[in-house]
Amino acid sequence: MAAAAAATPSSSSVRLVLLYLLGFCAAVSQAIDSCRESKLAVSDLVPFDTASFRCISAWKDEDFILRYKNTAPSEWSFILSAPDKGSFVAVGFSGKGLMVGSSAVVGWAPHGKGTVKQYYLGGKSQDEVSPNTGLLKLVKNKAVVVSHSDRLYLAFQILTDYPQPHLIYAVGPENDLPSSDGQLPVHRNMFSQRFNYTSGIAYKTTGALDGGFPRQRQHGLLSMMGWGVLLPIGMITARYFRQLDPWWFYGHMAIQATAYVLGLAAVVLGFRINSAGIKNVDIHKALGIGILVMSTLQVMAILARPDKTSKVRRFWNWYHHNIGRAAILLAIGNVFLGLSIAQEVNAYIVSYGVFAAVWVLAVAAFEVKRCYADDD
Helix, strand or coil: CHHHHHHHHHHHHHHHHHHHHHHHHHHHHHCCCCCCCCCCCCHHHCCCCCCCCEEEEEEHHHCEEEEEEEEECCEEEEEEEEECCCCCEEEEEECCCCCCCCEEEEEECHHHCCEEEEEEECCCCHHHEEECCCCCCECCCCCEEEEECCEEEEEEEEECCCCCCEEEEEECCCCCCCCCCCCCCCCCEEEEEEEECCCCEEEECCCCCCCCCCHHHHHHHHHHHHHHHHHHHHHHHHHHCHHHCCHHHHHHHHHHHHHHHHHHHHHHHHCCCCCCCCCCHHHHHHHHHHHHHHHHHHHHHHHCCCCCCCCCHHHHHHHHHHHHHHHHHHHHHHHHHHHHHCCCCHHHHHHHHHHHHHHHHHHHHHHHHHHHHHHC
């Protein structure tokens, strides 16, 4: 009996410990947000419908969770969740992955009272980070920040056909809130990633914050200059400047050789880019490989170029000219496709579009001139 009596308080102690652990785990789980949750914990406090949002772990080091959705034509909704450490949280949008020149939405919630402001990051000093400015078109009365279970939920909507492809996250120093006029303290940590909104795939943009070129842009610029610019210029040199014999031949060879080297480097770099899940990337790769193969055949054809007096010279000319034309047309189309896939800034698209238009007009003018010369 004594033994049984002694066991009773022991069993009660075990039950109390288990209850305490269960309560502790429940409290901890409330402070953790996860993409596995079917419903947003603060959905009732957000001024727009939060159903069916896509969710990603945006910044694992700081436990940033990003939810987003294209909620209407030219309208995108975002909810950023992060631990509430008595500081601000921010997400910026950039075309190049650079902090300077981007616009950011920043939120903080002292004593549960939330404040949301847009900032333009004009430079790296505090004086150049201006509150209530920026290029984002925020939907009025749809931006809130909510503190719940030791987490901040920054929710907002922006008006745009497609958000800029680089997201820049920042978190302020612990227990150091912005001043009453909105001046931000220097961020404790920051992180940049390139984001594809269609696939939900994100890539860390290494070196982008300090002005370096991400690998995707290096690939794009090499492809554009090699296949998209020099290859068409080399064709014009060979077809329309033969009166400058033999200099047209040396110029043609030099331009096309440079184009081939740059294009080959672009292809090699392209295979080192993690592009899983990106729409149309397989088509872009296939076209790129096809252009490389045709260009390689052109290089090999030069080595087997028959003499002008040879009977097979006309067949070689037909092959060389038509393979070259096909490679150029595919290259121009693939450059535009690559710019679209990369969600590149309009400056690149417009610049290359202007070059392509000028090239087409130049070819048309030279062809008309050739026709009149033949008639004479």
